[in-house]
Structures are given as structure tokens and as C-alpha cells.
Amino acid sequence: KQEVTQIPAALSVPEGENLVLNCSFTDSAIYNLQWFRQDPGKGLTSLLLIQSSQREQTSGRLNASLDKSSGRSTLYIAASQPGDSATYLCAVQDQGGSEKLVFGKGMKLTVNP
């Protein structure tokens, strides 16, 4: 059974820092990994999708990497801003015909001005 872990559960940093958010998964047989952002009481906004054949994806100040063999992904946020404050979730889609995403519990990020 696939399990996704995000540690730490919360992080508070001053504005301007470069951040690394971690995600680990137990079964390396995945189709893809997706990072999401969730603001309080809101839905999920897709940030980056990495297919299993890819090593990384970039969008603006965000860069996500994927190491399937070790079951790890990192989301790098450059020059953090207060507007980056939110909960960040990672999710994997397993191989074997599964369509569902398996999510971690998320990491709550607070960027202080």
C-alpha cells in the first residue's frame, strides 16, 4: 500500500529565504507525482506535475525534482514571499492501472514579512 509522507508538518521562515519542501513515498512504481498548494478552507491548486520518466519540472520560482528509486521528491521555492504562505501537498499516482492520487498530509508554510 502506497504511503506518502511530508516532514516537517509545518515551517515558519522569514521572507526571502530559499526553501526546500520534502516528500517521500514508499512504493517507487508510480506514474507521476504532483505538487499542490492549498489556501485555508480552499481547494487545491496544481503547481507542478512530474511524470515518472522526468527528473524535474520548473515553473517560475518553483522547481520540483523526482528521484523514483529513492522514493523522494523535493519542491524548491526560491526567494520566498508572504504570498507563498499556504499548505503544500504532494501526491503520487501509482502504476498498475490506478487512477487515484495518494496524498501526503501536507506541510503548512508561513512566510513572515
Added chain:
Amino acid sequence: DAGVTQSPTHLIKTRGQQVTLRCSPKSGHDTVSWYQQALGQGPQFIFQYYEEEERQRGNFPDRFSGHQFPNYSSELNVNALLLGDSALYLCATKVGWGNTGELFFGEGSRLTVL
């Protein structure tokens, strides 16, 4: 381009009642999935619909049922509500089925069961 829309945004029910939540997919999307997100947890997969059929189901009891209409919109029904059904219910849509395409989520329906 309208994204994924869900209704209602908030609702309050009492134990034993029934609820129906609705989802309209993003333009061009034909596959709809439903997720339940309890407070402080990641979303949990309920089921997925494609071509008006339930294609995959997560570990949820039969009290949770759904439907997809010819215009690809979908409903989630929960019968005999329990306190533990209180959660944010998220709809996610994508193009096609059996692929690794990107999922897009709606804002969710917040259900409170008293």
C-alpha cells in the same frame, strides 16, 4: 475558461440525513474524481467516473454513491450521514481515462454534520 466548479460551497446537515454535492468539470475534461479531506489530513480518494460509469473506487462504504451525466458533470451522494462525514469534499477533473494527465481541483464543498 471556467475551471472546476462545485456546489454548494458550505452546508450543514444532521446525523442520518442525506446530502448531494455537485461538480461541473473544467472545459474539455470528461473524467471526474471525488476526494474527501478531513481537517488536517490529505485528501482521500472516494471514486472516479468516466463515460457515466464508476471506474475506480476507494475504501469508502456504500453510503457514498455517485453519478456522472452526459455533459460530464457529476454528483456525490452520501446517505445516513455520520459525524465523521464532516469534511471538505473535493472534485477533481481531467481529460480522458487510463492516463497520467494532470488533475485540476475545485474549491470544494464544506460539509458539517451535527
